Amino acid sequence: MSADARGGVSPRRRPPSAPMGGARYYLILFLILVGMLLLAGRIVTLHVIDRSFLQGQGDARTLRTESLSAHRGMISDRNGEPLAISTPVVTLWANPQEVPEDRIQRLMLAQALNMSPDDLDARLERFSEREFMYLRRQLTPEAAQRVLGLRMAGVYAQHEYKRYYPAGEVTAQLLGVTNVDDFGQEGVELAYQPFLAGTPGQRRVIKDRRGRLVRDLAILREAQPGGELVLSIDQRLQYMAYRELKAAVAEHEADGGVVVMMDARTGEVLAMANQPSYNPNNRAGLDPRGLRNQAIVDVFEPGSVVKPLAMAAIMESGQFDLDIEVDTSPGWMMLDRFTIRDIRNYGRLDLAGILEKSSNIGMSKLVLELDEPLVPEVYRRLGFGQSTDTGFPGEAVGHMPAPVRWSRSQWAALSYGYGLSVSALQLASAYTALANGGVRMPPSILKLHESPAGTPAIDPGIAHDLLRIMEESVQPGTGGRRAAVPGYRVAGKTGTVRKTSASGYEQDAYRSLFAGVAPVSDPRIVTIVMIDHPRGGDFFGGAVAAPVFSRVTGGALRLLDVPPDQRIR
The missing domain is CATH 3.40.710.10 (DD-peptidase/beta-lactamase superfamily)
Incomplete structure (x- = not known):
């Protein structure tokens, strides 16, 4: 007679582990294979089918097409003496959203710009919702370098030309003047604006995410200088x-x-x-009669x-x-x-x-x-x-x-x-x-x-x-x-x-x-x-x-x- 039959209690035994069902196994394997195929398909799509589009999108975030300023044509007297010439200058601009709020950095920027810190802060605050503002127009390259040498985020340079009149007041009314954008406003400068104005060029460059120049790639179109005008004046x-x-x-x-x-x-x-x-080189306090x-x-x-x-x-x-x-x-x-x-x-x-x-x-x-x-x-x-x-x-x-x-x-x-x-x-x-x-x-x-x-x-x-x-x-x-x-x-x-x-x-x-x-x-x-x-x-x-x-x-x-x-x- 067994122990159970004799009234004793027998210990509980666990059944042996059953193997995974065939259907469940193949389902999981199928899902893994499908995932791998999808991943491989996506990789193929990105690297083969969508490659041009994606590369273009990447380039758009690094490649830039910039304008090349063209200098205005010279005006000379009948003997070739210059009466109006264009000199290279630098215009500084900023993205107010990128300019650091650090007080010391802003103080250094204000000093380099020859501005008071309060004036600089007020201007940055006024344009805080925008991505562009002028800091200084038409600085000499030396003055602009004092600012650019700070390597401050959000501060950029734009190369331009400024008109200079060697004879000053002697020929002022005849020659006229140009505005800050080098467009003729009076006199000969206005009368012959289409002839004197140059045609801007274009270049392709690589810039980083902060807009700083990394490399020049190519000149797309050379800048064409304006025509030279010879006056009858001696x-x-x-x-x-x-x-x-x-x-x-x-x-x-x-x-x-x-x-x-x-x-x-x-x-x-x-x-x-x-x-x-x-x-015409310094129009502060200008008498309109002149x-x-x-x-x-x-x-x-x-x-x-x-x-x-x-x-x-x-x-x-x-x-x-x-x-x-x-x-x-x-x-x-x-x-x-x-x-x-x-x-x-x-x-x-x-x-x-x-x-x-x-x-x-x-x-x-x-x-x-x-x-x-x-x-x-x-x-x-x-x-x-x-x-x-x-x-x-x-x-x-x-x-x-x-x-x-x-x-x-x-x-x-x-x-x-x-x-x-x-x-x-x-x-x-x-x-x-x-x-x-x-x-x-x-x-x-x-x-x-x-x-x-x-x-x-x-x-x-x-x-x-x-x-x-x-x-x-x-x-x-x-x-x-x-x-x-x-x-x-x-x-x-x-x-x-x-x-x-x-x-x-x-x-x-x-x-x-x-x-x-x-x-x-x-x-x-x-x-x-x-x-x-x-x-x-x-x-x-x-x-x-x-x-x-x-x-x-x-x-x-x-x-x-x-x-x-x-x-x-």
């Missing part, structure tokens, strides 16, 4: 004209003035000086300096001989309730005497006897009331009234320089007709490779006679005697004209002018001088403007090596 003559004009404006306490010097043979502008002026190139964009009534031009029309009519005499007594006359006056009673004057004495009465009486309105016709042939086509921004065309229902007083006023307006450049161009055998040369501010054809405006014989008459107006004892140039024969005409205001002609405000040609034997230079509102006591053109003409023209003739033509007496 820098030597420009300096001299500006110096003499500035001295005269200061001496006579004038509001300003203009000098225009033109090559009589070609119409090229050799000098164009303005007062007041400004320094921005205007008064010689081209401003107009004025020319007064007596156009009398030789009106006399050309009178002589062209064929109604008067050179020796005809006109009675200008008693020195004044009433015309349409207006009073026309001479400085004094000159009595009887021939045509040469009328110009020499600058008689308003004589001019008026001659013009009123003309059968046809030849004076405005000659003025138009000389370019008055028309564009000079220099391309200069804001170029004035002046004013030539249409001869419709004109009164006798208006006809008379036109003959002595009132009732019309011209620019100094237009006046200089008109005088080239006297200097060039009756052919007016169009003005040019660019150097010409050949002389233009010009426009016939005055009979050559009449132009020759007028030069001879005007030469007598610059002899000792005449009002224009201070315009004489030692060693050279000079022909010219003084002018003194009242300024206008909203209420009419001002009583004590004048413009003083002188227009002349030299040397008479073989004219090379036409010079116009205008001094605006001289206050030093003298205001007549012969006393204020003529001496400037003498010094500027005399110096120019010597610099240009023009031989003297004055006979030694």
Whole structure:
């Protein structure tokens, strides 16, 4: 009998472990194989199928295409002397979100930027939600390196160009300026912006995640510099004209003035000086009046300096001989309730005497006897009331009234320089007709490779006679005697004209002018001088403007090596 049968308790026995079922085993094996296949498929997809896409995405986070700045074309004078050049500068910018907040680092950055720490913190806070802000524009490379040498996170450099004007205020109004982005804003810089501006290039680089340059890879497109512009200006003559004009404006306490010097043979502008002026390299405290190139964009009534031009029309009519005499007594006359006056009673004057004495009465009486309105016709042939086509921004065309229902007083006023307006450049161009055998040369501010054809405006014989008459107006004892140039024969005409205001002609405000040609034997230079509102006591053109003409023209003739033509007496 067994122990159990005998009533004892037997110990519990565990059944032996059963092997894993076949179905369960193969399921697990299948899942492992599927996972391995999926992983292998993903690896194949990433390395074969999606390789180009993924590489492009990676490159997009490291490869960059950057712009290469192109420097602006140089502007030079007719002899190749630089008047405007572009110099390399560095602009510093920052990502405010990357700039460290560490106080010591920010203090070092502020010192390198020459800023107060508080100002730097305020700017970073103002742009804290953005990823770009300028720190400093257009620093010299040395100044920028002091900042970049800190190797501070979030601070980057951009290479640019800045315009520099070696002649400073001497050529400011003619050249104009560019803005901080090197785009022309005034003068020649604006007029020839498409020509002067370069074409930026592109390069491919590798940068790290903080935007720092790791390696240059390739130049995708070379930067193309702007074209070089050669002006007709002679820098030597420009300096001299500006110096003499500035001295005269200061001496006579004038509001300003203009000098225009033109090559009589070609119409090229050799000098164009303005007062007041400004320094284009440092525009702090800029006087807005200094921005205007008064010689081209401003107009004025020319007064007596156009009398030789009106006399050309009178002589062209064929109604008067050179020796005809006109009675200008008693020195004044009433015309349409207006009073026309001479400085004094000159009595009887021939045509040469009328110009020499600058008689308003004589001019008026001659013009009123003309059968046809030849004076405005000659003025138009000389370019008055028309564009000079220099391309200069804001170029004035002046004013030539249409001869419709004109009164006798208006006809008379036109003959002595009132009732019309011209620019100094237009006046200089008109005088080239006297200097060039009756052919007016169009003005040019660019150097010409050949002389233009010009426009016939005055009979050559009449132009020759007028030069001879005007030469007598610059002899000792005449009002224009201070315009004489030692060693050279000079022909010219003084002018003194009242300024206008909203209420009419001002009583004590004048413009003083002188227009002349030299040397008479073989004219090379036409010079116009205008001094605006001289206050030093003298205001007549012969006393204020003529001496400037003498010094500027005399110096120019010597610099240009023009031989003297004055006979030694």
